[in-house]
Amino acid sequence: MTTLMVQGTTSDAGKSTLVTALCRWLARQGVAVAPFKPQNMALNSAVTADGGEIGRAQAVQAQAANLAPHSDMNPVLLKPNSDIGAQVIIHGRAFASMDAAAYHDYKRVAMQAVLDSHRRLSAAYRVVMVEGAGSPAEINLRAGDIANMGFAEAVDCPVILIADIDRGGVFAHLVGTLELLSASEQARVRGFVINRFRGDMALLQPGLDWLEQRTGKPVLGVLPYLTDFHLEAEDAIDTRQTDKAATTLTVVVPVLPRISNHTDFDPLRLHPQVDLQFVGPGQPIPPADLLILPGSKSVRADLAFLRAHGWETAIRRHLRYGGRLLGICGGLQMLGRRIADPLGLEGAPGECAGLGLLDFTTVLAAEKQLRNVQGRLALEGEAVSGYEIHAGVSTGPALERAAVELDDGRHDGALSADGQVLGTYLHGLFEGPAACAALLRWAGLGTVDTVDYLALREREIERLADLVEAHLDTARLRELCGLGGRTCSN
Template sequence: MKASVTLMVQGTTSDAGKSTLVTALCRWLQRQGVAVAPFKPQNMALNSAVSADGGEIGRAQAVQAQACKLPPHTDMNPVLLKPNSDIGAQVIIHGHAVGNMNAVAYHAYKPTAMQAVLASHGRLREAYRVVMVEGAGSPAEINLRQGDIANMGFAEAVDCPVILIADIDKGGVFAHLVGTLELLSESERARVRGFVINRFRGDIALLRPGLDWLEARTGKPVLGVLPYLMDFHLEAEDAIDARQPGKQGERHRVLVPVLPRISNHTDFDPLRLHPQVDLRFVGPGQPIPPADLIILPGSKSTRRDLAFLRANGWDLAIARHLRYGGKLLGICGGLQMLGRRIDDPLGLEGDAGGSDGLGLLDLHTRLEADKQLRLVSGRLSLEGAAVSGYEIHAGVSSGSALDEALVILDDGRQDGARSADGQVIGTYLHGLFEAPEACAALLRWAGVREVEHSDYRALREREIERLADLVEAHLDTDRLRALCEL
C-alpha cells in the first residue's frame, strides 16, 4: 500500500459543515475503492455511539464510519468530552471514561490527551490509505490556541493539509474565511490549501465576483460551493434538529422535554422523519401541550435534569397526560427518572446523593463507576418485534418492574420495564426506533392504528450517497484527488 495521507477539514465556526463535508468525502473516496477512515481528535458532544471494540465515540464519527463502510472504532475519536455542567465534562479517552474535569484541569491534561490522539492517528495511518480528519469549532479561537489538539495543533503535529469550510447561509462568509486566516500563524495559513463554501442558495453567477476576490485576496483556491439542501438529514453532532419535514394527513403527536443535559437526542430522528408523526421538542419554560406520547430522553446528569423537569412543572403535566390515557416512554436516563429512586453515591454526575424519581415504575437505580457500553439486539415484548441499538449508562437498575421487561436481548439478558396497565414503558436502549419492526410496534403501542413502513437506516444511507454525489457535482475533484495524493 502507498504511504498514507491525512487530510483535515476545519471550519470557520461551529456548524459550518465540517461533519457533513467529512462524511461526503469519506463516501466519495470509498466509492473509488480508496481505503479511508474518519478521525476526529477531540469531540465535545452528548450524542455518542458505542464502537465495535466496546468503547464510546462521538455520534458523527459513527456516521462517518458508515460512509467509509467500516464499523465504528474508538481510534476514530480518541478524545470525547461529555459536558455534565457549564464548566465541567466527563473525559473519555480511547472509548472509556477517565474522570470528570473542569476546564482548568482539562487544559493541564491536554498533553496526555494529545498522546492518545497521536497514538490513534498512527494506528489509522498504518491501516488506511487516507485518514479524513474533522476539526472542532474554529481554529481561530485565540483563548484555546495554547495546547490545541483539535484543530491546527493537531495539523501541525502530523503535518497535514487543511480544507477550510464556511457557511454562507448565515452571512459574512468572506469575513469568516479571511478573518480566520488572519488569526492563524504563518505556518498554519500555509496549511490551508483551499476553501469550501457551504449552504449556498441562488444563482452561482452572482457569487462569482466574491469568489474571484477571495482567491485574489488570499492566494488560495475555492474548491467548490455546496448548495443548501432543504430536505437533507444527517444526524446532528450535538445541536437538536427541530425541523419539521412537510407531511400530509393526520399525525400522531409526540413530545420530548428538552433537559439541560439531554443526551443522544438523535434517538428521536426516526420519529421526527416518520410520515405519521408530529414530533415536538418542548423547551424550558414551555408548557407540555396535549399529546399521544411523551418521551423522557437520555441525560448526562439525570438527577439535575429530574430536578429541572420538576421545576418546570413537567412532572405534573406528565401525571395529567397519564390520567387522560396518554403513553409515556423513558430512554436511559429517562427510564431511571420513571423509577422510585436514583442514587449517585460516588458523585459521578454531580454532587453525591440521591433523588426521588417519578415513582411510575417500581425500580431503583444506583450509579456505578463502570459504565455499561454494549451493542445489543433482541426483540421487544411488544409484538416480538426485532430491535437493535446500544447501551451507554452508569446506572444499574433493580426492582420488580424489571420482571415485565420491554426487551428480551439475544445475549440472554432482559432490559427495561412495562407498567401493569401498559401506559408506561422504559428501556436503556438507544437507537430504539431505527429498526423498522421496532418502530412500527412502538407506534402501534402509542396508538397509531395502521403504521406506514419507514426505514431510517436506509434513509441515512441514501443521504450519505447524496452527499457523495454533491462532491462530484460541485467540488473540484481533481484538486481533491491531488490533496489525497491519489
C-alpha cells in the first residue's frame, strides 16, 4: 500500500484540486484509491455514509474516487466559531470547543486519531491520496504539526509540492518553502507541480530548468489556468458566475461572519437564469426576488451581526414588497421567535430573540444531528435530497406546515401561511434539478431552465483527470503511487 501527499506553498495553491484530479485519474484506471486530509479547518462540511461529518472538499474527492464519503477521510475537522476558537470534530463527531492554545496542546491526541484513520484506509485501499493544509513552512505551527510534514514524517510518505503561478512569485514560493523545511522533510519532497499557468510555455521553460537545477527535484508538470472551471470551494466563497440570460431572478445572500456550507449556493451561481449576489459588511441589501439566510456556525452572534448592519430592516422591507425569504439551517433558526444555547455550544450560554417570522423556537442540544436525507418539497411535491448538520432542535406550531416531507417520516422546516417565507434544515437542496426548479418558480421565475448540477460536478472531475494525463508526468506519478511506470491496475 502507498501513501502520496500533496502539500502547497500557500492556502488555495491547488491542493484540493490536484488531489481530486489524482483520485479520479487513478480510479478510472482501476486503482482502489481513497482521499485523506489529516486536519481540515473549514465551515463547509458534508455528512458521511457512516453518519459523521467531514470537510466538503473530501466529500468531493470521495466522489472522484468513486467512493461514498467516510469519516476516516478527514479524521480531524476544525469549524471556527470565533477568531481564536473552533469546534473540534474527531472521527466525524463533535468532541469539544477549544481555543487555539488548548487545541495546540490537544494535537498530540488528535494525531493518534489521524494515524488510526490512515491505518484503516491503508488496509482497505491500494493508494491513499493525502491533502495537506495551508503551507508546511508555517514556522509558528510546525511544533506538533499533524496536517503537513508532521504527518508525512509519521507515516513516511513522499510529498508533491504545488504552487500557484497566477499569484506571482512562484519560484520564490517553491524554493523558499523548501528552504524552510528540515533536511529530512526536503528529501521527502519528490517533485513540484505549478498550477494556474497562462501564457507561453517557452517563456516559462527557463524558469523550470533553473528550478530543477537549483533544487535537484523534478517539475512534474504545469497545469493550465481554467477560466470556466468549477469545483466546490473548501472555505473561501466563490463569487464567479456563468453568463446569464436576458431575464434573471435576483438572489441575495448576506455573508455572515461564520457563514457555513455556502456551497449550497453554487448551483444558483452557475444557473443561467439566476443573478446571485453576496452582500458583505457595510453593503446595503439591494432589491431582490429572493433573500437567503445561510447556514451559520454561530447563529446568535451572526444574527446580532445581521441586526447591527441594518439587514433586519432590509429583510422586513423585502417581505413588505412581496419578496421571498428562504432560511437554511442556521438561517432557518433565525426565522423563529427565539434561539437558546443553554450549554454554550456556540459561544457564551444564553438566548436571544429571533426574527419572529415563523412561530417556533430553537434550543441547541449537545448532540449534533447528522443525516443524509431524501423527501419531497411542500411547494410542488418535487423530490429533494440533502443533508442535515445542526445542533439545534426546533419546536413550535409553524413546523406543522412543513417545508419538506422526509422519506423517513419526519417533517422538516416550515412554510409560512402566505407562502412568502420558507425555512429548512436541508443543505444541498438546490443540487437536484427538479427541486431547484421548484424553488426558483416559488421565488418568481416563470419558465426555469433545467440545470443538472451533479452532472456538472462529475464533468469537472473528469476534466481534471484529463489534465493530469495531458500536463503531468504520469510515469513519475505512477512510481510515486507505488505502481511503477506501467499502466495502473488493482
